[in-house]
Amino acid sequence: xxxxxxxxxxxxxxxxxxxxxxxxxxxxxxxxxxxxxxxxxxxxxxxxxxxxxxxxxxxxxxxxxxxxxxxxxxxxxxxxxxxxxxxxxxxxxxxxxxxxxxxxxxxxxxxxxxxxxxxxxxxxxxxxxxxxxxxxxxxxxxxxxxxxxxxxxxxxxxxxxxxxxxxxxxxxxxxxxxxxxxxxxxxxxxxxxxxxxxxxxxxxxxxxxxxxxxxxxxxxxxxxxxxxxxxxxxxxxxxxxxxxxxxxxxxxxxxxxxxxxxxxxxxxxxxxxxxxxxxxxxxxxxxxxxxxxxxxxxxxxxxxxxxxxxxxxxxxxxxxxxxxxxxxxxxx
Ligand code: FES
Ligand SMILES: [Fe+2]
Numbered sequence: 626x627x628x629x630x631x632x633x634x635x636x637x638x639x640x641x642x643x644x645x646x647x648x649x650x651x652x653x654x655x656x657x658x659x660x661x662x663x664x665x666x667x668x669x670x671x672x673x674x675x676x677x678x679x680x681x682x683x684x685x686x687x688x689x690x691x692x693x694x695x696x697x698x699x700x701x702x703x704x705x706x707x708x709x710x711x712x713x714x715x716x717x718x719x720x721x722x723x724x725x726x727x728x729x730x731x732x733x734x735x736x737x738x739x740x741x742x743x744x745x746x747x748x749x750x751x752x753x754x755x756x757x758x759x760x761x762x763x764x765x766x767x768x769x770x771x772x773x774x775x776x777x778x779x780x781x782x783x784x785x786x787x788x789x790x791x792x793x794x795x796x797x798x799x800x801x802x803x804x805x806x807x808x809x810x811x812x813x814x815x816x817x818x819x820x821x822x823x824x825x826x827x828x829x830x831x832x833x834x835x836x837x838x839x840x841x842x843x844x845x846x847x848x849x850x851x852x853x854x855x856x857x858x859x860x861x862x863x864x865x866x867x868x869x870x871x872x873x874x875x876x877x878x879x880x881x882x883x884x885x886x887x888x889x890x891x892x893x894x895x896x897x898x899x900x901x902x903x904x905x906x907x908x909x910x911x912x913x914x915x916x917x918x919x920x921x922x923x924x925x926x927x928x929x930x931x932x933x934x935x936x937x938x939x940x941x942x943x944x945x946x947x948x949x950x951x952x953x954x955x956x957x
């Protein structure tokens with residue numbers, strides 16, 4: 626019998642800090658699709674577990690990633706989630722100017738200062754790698770190559786002949802629950818009958834299966850693989866759903882934004898653009914609302930103090946058990 630993680634790890638500031646550095650400081654973090662920044666100067670910014678991440682396309686066509694922080698007094702290089710900065714990144718505080726490659730070009734109006742060498746004040750770079758158009762960054766110079774991490778998913782997509790289409794729409798939802806509550810909910814189909822009646826009807830009596838391969842979880846509803854639900858439902862440690870269907874894909878990042886607070890960043894991909902998504906967006910909003918309501922209720926109970934630990938079903942919650950084991954190691 627596997628006992629769950631203790632309730633105190635959900636929504637607690639100490640746990641948040643440990644996960645922020647001990648977990649999110651070492652994994653690959655999904656940022657965007659490369660087609661969302663096609664031209665020189667195009668940038669995308671986001672925060673994941675408090676890390677302020679920025680990618681920008683250079684004049685040479687290459688994508689680079691940096692912490693979104695100026696080396697002067699920590700001003701932001703960009704504000705918002707996407708834009709074009711022209712030929713350089715200009716700090717929003719006192720106007721220091723950086724090349725798209727991260728070199729400090731001009732410490733605007735700074736004046737003379739003994740020992741100040743602009744070459745030592747380039748932007749703080751991040752490793753960036755791309756897989757099937759999806760851009761990931763990591764803070765960890767020693768993280769295993771992205772290609773190695775996604776290899777099981779790559780093999781599965783290749784075997785099914787699936788491509789990842791072009792970006793068509795983004796959506797975000799903010800939830801009052803710890804990111805782990807949402808991730809665990811995502812990793813089991815046990816709740817579908819109670820929480821998602823419409824989806825349960827669509828899936829019918831199909832058996833819902835979950836398996837773990839390396840850093841990847843694969844979920845399948847056996848028996849619907851030839852129907853409209855056909856696809857590969859992948860999930861990459863620690864917080865990314867990668868759902869690929871015959872005619873599109875949906876990437877879902879479960880983004881920790883603070884103790885007990887989670888933002889869901891959805892990227893819908895479809896070669897027909899947003900207009901072709903139609904029902905998929907409606908269904909996604911419905912599922913998200915259903916999951917948000919149950920996850921927020923669970924979080925309130927985890928915080929309330931009556932419940933300390935529970936148990937996991939080997940039949941339905943093997944991936945939750947695996948997830949909790951890895952989270953437990955972060956807090957050991
Ligand atoms: S903090 Fe960036 S220029 Fe001062
Ligand atoms: Fe759900």
